[in-house]
Amino acid sequence: RAAGPAGMISEPELVGGQAVPAPRRDDDPPGAWRAGAPDPAAPDDPEAPPETIAADGLPPHRRPWVWGLCGALLASAGWAAWIQLDHSAGPDLRGYRVSRNLCLDAExxxxxxxxxxxxxxKAVVDERxxxxxxxxxxxxxxxxxxGRExxxxxxxxxxxxxxxxxxxxxxxxxxxxxxATGPASAMGPTYTAKLVPDLGERAYxxxxxxxNSLQLMVLDGQAVITAEVQAFTEFGTGPGAGNQYVHEPLEPDVVEPALVADIRDLMTKLSK
Known part of the structure; x- marks a missing residue:
């Protein structure tokens, strides 16, 4: 490599796979330390092991900032690895799986x-x-x-x-x-919401x-299940003949426990 200006140490050269300082020029200041020469600042103990010289020509004990830098880099690398691991793991689905035919799962x-x-x-599935x-x-x-006769x-x-x-x-x-509890619910502006105990994390x-309508909404971890029951009477002569449908009131004391029981069974099947 080309030598640097007077009084400067040139870039380290690779010798035996390790970086060592390049020899000094003849016009370097007198008394400067040379590669391979005894370090005047080294201890007098002849049995003391030789110091390892880094690429910048200084023994490690003269560069305390290196240890702080190494610690910061290791901490940064560990933090980045933890973030990557946590991100890739995703939330706990608690065993819940996709249902490719919800009508088969919901008996x-x-x-x-x-x-x-x-x-x-009639079943539909959308996987993302x-x-x-x-x-x-x-x-x-x-x-x-x-319904067809x-x-x-x-x-x-x-x-x-x-x-x-x-x-x-x-x-x-x-x-x-x-x-579930806001005024903009799909049930309309006039409805009542009642908490259902012991069903998922929260259920209403x-x-x-x-x-005319009874709806059950359940949150369980990452899963949200909503089921609505409506009843109506059909007037006409058969499908496709311009039949009319009139809503009928439900019997909540009958429909509500049946709906809760069936959705509980569905949640068990979906989380197996």
């Missing part, structure tokens, strides 16, 4: 016994990196009616709409509380003022 035995056993299920969403709509009719009299139906959302990245808790039953 609804209690509601079927109370409102009708014939079912016309940050959130999985599954939906199911089930129509329940009295025994002997399946021509009818000459009124037919009573009930619908059960279930939404299951698994949040894989963010906490749904604050949003859940606001939706919502009733509209007319008594």
């Amino acid at each position: 609804l035995p209690a509601l079927s016994a109370a409102l009708g056993t014939e079912r016309l299920p 990196e940050t959130v999985d969403r599954s939906f199911c709509m089930v129509e329940l009719t009295p025994e002997g009616k399946n 021509a009818i000459s009299a009124t037919t009573k139906h009930a619908t059960v709409d279930i939404s299951y959302v698994l949040h894989r990245k963010t906490d749904p808790g604050p949003e859940f509380e606001a939706i 039953v919502l009733r509209d003022a007319a008594g």
Whole structure:
């Protein structure tokens, strides 16, 4: 390498794979320490081990800032690794999985016994990196009616709409509380919300003022399950014939415990 100006030490050269200071020039100041020469500041003990010389030509004990720098770098590297590990791990899903057919997972035995056993299920699933969403709509009719046969009299139906959302990245808790108890609920401006004990982390039953709809909202960790039951009477001669549907009031003392029991069973199945 080209020598530096007078009084300066040139860049270190590699000798045997280790960096050592380059030889000094003849015009260096007298008394300066040379590579391979005894260090005048070294102790007189002949058995003392030779000092290791770093690339800048100074023994380690003369560079106390190195240890502080190394400690800072190690701390920074450890902190970055912890952040990366924590980020990659994601939140605890508590065993909850995506449901690719929510109507198969939601068997609804209690509601079927109370409102009708014939079912016309429709299921939809949407899987994303940050959130999985599954939906199911089930129509329940009295025994002997399946909704496709021509009818000459009124037919009573009930619908059960279930939404299951698994949040894989963010906490749904604050949003859940606001939706379940806020005035802008999907149930409309006039409804009552009642806390359901021993179901998930938090659960509410919502009733509209007319008594035509009953909704259950459950938060359990990263999972949010919403189920709504409505009843109506169908007037007409069969599907596709311009039938009319009139909402009917529900029997909350019958529907509410059945809905809670069926959603509890669904949560057990989804978290296995």
